[in-house]
Each structure stands twice: as structure tokens, then as C-alpha cells.
Amino acid sequence: GENVEQHPSTLSVQEGDSAVIKCTYSDSASNYFPWYKQELGKRPQLIIDIRSNVGEKKDQRIAVTLNKTAKHFSLHITETQPEDSAVYFCAAVGGNNRLAFGKGNQVVVIP
Amino acid sequence: ETGVTQSPTHLIKTRGQQVTLRCSSQSGHNTVSWYQQALGQGPQFIFQYYREEENGRGNFPPRFSGLQFPNYSSELNVNALELDDSALYLCASSWGVLTEAFFGQGTRLTVV
Numbered sequence: 001g002e003n004v005e006q007h008p009s010t011l012s013v014q015e016g017d018s019a020v021i022k023c024t025y026s027d028s029a030s031n032y033f034p035w036y037k038q039e040l041g042k043r044p045q046l047i048i049d050i051r052s053n054v055g056e057k058k059d060q061r062i063a064v065t066l067n068k069t070a071k072h073f074s075l076h077i078t079e080t081q082p083e084d085s086a087v088y089f090c091a092a093v094g095g096n097n098r099l100a101f102g103k104g105n106q107v108v109v110i111p
Numbered sequence: 112e113t114g115v116t117q118s119p120t121h122l123i124k125t126r127g128q129q130v131t132l133r134c135s136s137q138s139g140h141n142t143v144s145w146y147q148q149a150l151g152q153g154p155q156f157i158f159q160y161y162r163e164e165e166n167g168r169g170n171f172p173p174r175f176s177g178l179q180f181p182n183y184s185s186e187l188n189v190n191a192l193e194l195d196d197s198a199l200y201l202c203a204s205s206w207g208v209l210t211e212a213f214f215g216q217g218t219r220l221t222v223v
Contacts, residue, residue, distance in 0.1 A: 004153075034211065043201065043214040044154065089153050097208045098167050099144065101153035 002027040002094030006102035014110050019077040021088055021105045026071070029095030033066060033073050036089040038104070044089060048075070080109045114138060115204050117215035124192050124222050132187040132218045136204030142166070143185040144212065145177060148199040160185055161208060192222045 003026040013019045025033075034049035050057045050064045050073065057064050063076040073092075077084055087104045094100060114137035124130050136143050142161045146154035156169035160179035174190040183204070189196055199219050203212040 036214075043216045046211055046213065049211060091153075093208070096167060098156050098159065098169065099203075099212060100156065101146075103153045104151075 001096055001098065002030055002092050002100035004090060004092050004100050004102040006090055006105050008105065009103070010106045010108070012108045012110060013080050015080055015082060017080055019075075019080055019084070019107055019109075021075045021090070021107070022072060023074070023090035023092075023102050024070075024072045025092040025094075025100075027092070027094035028068075028071065030071075030092040032093040033064070034091050034099075035062075035064060035075050036091065036101075038087045038089065040086075047088075077107075080107075082109050082111055085109045115202065115213050115215040117200075117202055117218050119218060120216065121219045122221070124220065126192055126194060126222055128192050129188065129190045130192060130220065132189075132200050132202075132220070134185045134187070134202035134204070134215055136183045136185065136202075137213055140204035140206050140213075141183050142205045142208055142212075143179055143183065144203045144205075145185070145187045146201040146203065147171075147196075148201055148217070150198075154201055157187065159208070166208065189220075194222050196220065197222045 031052040036044035038044045066073040091101045116135045144159040145157040148154045158168040163179045179185045199217045201217045203214045205212040
């Protein structure tokens with residue numbers, strides 16, 4: 001099955017700086033890559049996703065890039081704000097059509 | 112809010128007991144997936160239901176079972192509860208298996 005890994009596990013950034021979270025996946029048949037944000041005690045919320053036929057997607061301060069050859073994808077958050085502090089999960093849908101999650105990154109935005 | 116609701120929100124059970132968790136999917140969605148999220152970990156796939164049929168299962172023992180109803184709501188049943196079953200149980204609904212999945216708020220299960 002699909003195996004998704006995230007790096008780093010914790011990321012601290014100054015408010016206004018950029019944050020980048022990287023994920024790798026193992027199943028070359030994976031074709032859908034969503035990112036979820038989970039605040040403490042709350043449900044995971046979809047913030048952006050990308051499909052395998054696209055290399056990059058942007059939505060305001062958030063962007064995701066996908067490198068199919070290297071089997072990795074990244075989340076970029078620009079102009080970080082305190083409300084961006086949360087745990088971010090990357091995920092991938094592999095050939096078995098299951099959504100496999102990484103272990104999550106704790107992002108801390110320092111005011 | 113996503114329109115996906117789960118009940119109950121919190122539950123305390125004794126080891127060996129059985130539990131049923133419920134999930135109402137978002138209107139128009141025909142697929143429900145269940146996940147177990149241990150503290151500090153990512154959600155782990157339990158199984159998925161598509162149009163009332165099981166459509167994939169993760170590495171969970173048979174005492175984890177489920178079903179989906181004609182209105183696409185779903186239940187997760189866990190028999191013979193163990194202490195390690197303590198976790199946040201999340202359901203997510205979607206239209207099909209390769210589209211955006213939206214999560215419910217989860218059920219926090221504690222087994223004592």
C-alpha cells in the first residue's frame with residue numbers, strides 16, 4: 001500500500017515568513033494529493049489538493065507543488081500568520097484508492 | 112463546517128465491551144471512509160464504503176466492522192474493545208473515491 005512520509009515533524013517560523021512542508025510517497029500509481037490542516041481538538045480540514053496531471057496549484061497564500069518523478073510534493077505557506085499555527089497532514093490516494101496520511105507537521109508561527 | 116456529523120462526540124467504554132459510532136455524510140456524497148487517529152499521529156485508514164458496499168480495508172482486525180445505509184450514513188462497530196482502541200475516530204465523506212473528502216468532528220473513544 002501507499003506510504004507517505006512528512007518532514008520536518010515540527011516547524012517554527014516568524015510571522016510573515018514562509019513555511020514549507022515536504023512529503024514523499026511510495027506508490028507511483030498515486031494520483032491525488034490533498035493537504036489537511038488540523039487545529040487542536042478539531043477535525044482535519046482540506047486546505048488544498050493537487051492531482052497528478054498538474055505540477056503546481058496555488059490558492060492565495062497557499063501553494064502545493066508535485067514532482068511525480070521524485071515522488072514528492074510540498075506545501076508552501078507564504079506570509080504566515082498566527083492562525084496558520086496547526087498540524088498539517090499530507091495525504092495520497094494510491095492504486096488501492098485509499099487515502100494514506102503522513103504523520104503530520106506541527107507548524108508554529110511566532111508573532 | 113463540512114456537513115459531516117458524527118455521534119457521539121465522546122465515549123468511555125470498558126475493555127471487552129462493544130461500541131457503535133455513527134456518521135452522517137454530507138448531502139450528495141456516496142462514499143464514507145473511517146479513520147483511527149491516535150494522539151500525535153496521522154489518521155489511519157480503517158475501511159471505506161461506497162454505495163453501501165465495503166470498498167477497501169486497512170490493517171485492522173475483523174472486530175472492526177461497519178456498514179453503510181441507503182442514505183449513505185454509516186456506522187463503525189468495534190467488538191471486544193482493547194485499551195489500544197482509545198483514539199479519535201474520524202469519518203470522511205466524499206463523492207466517489209478520488210475526490211475531496213470532508214471530515215466529521217470525530218468521536219473521542221476512551222477504553223478503560
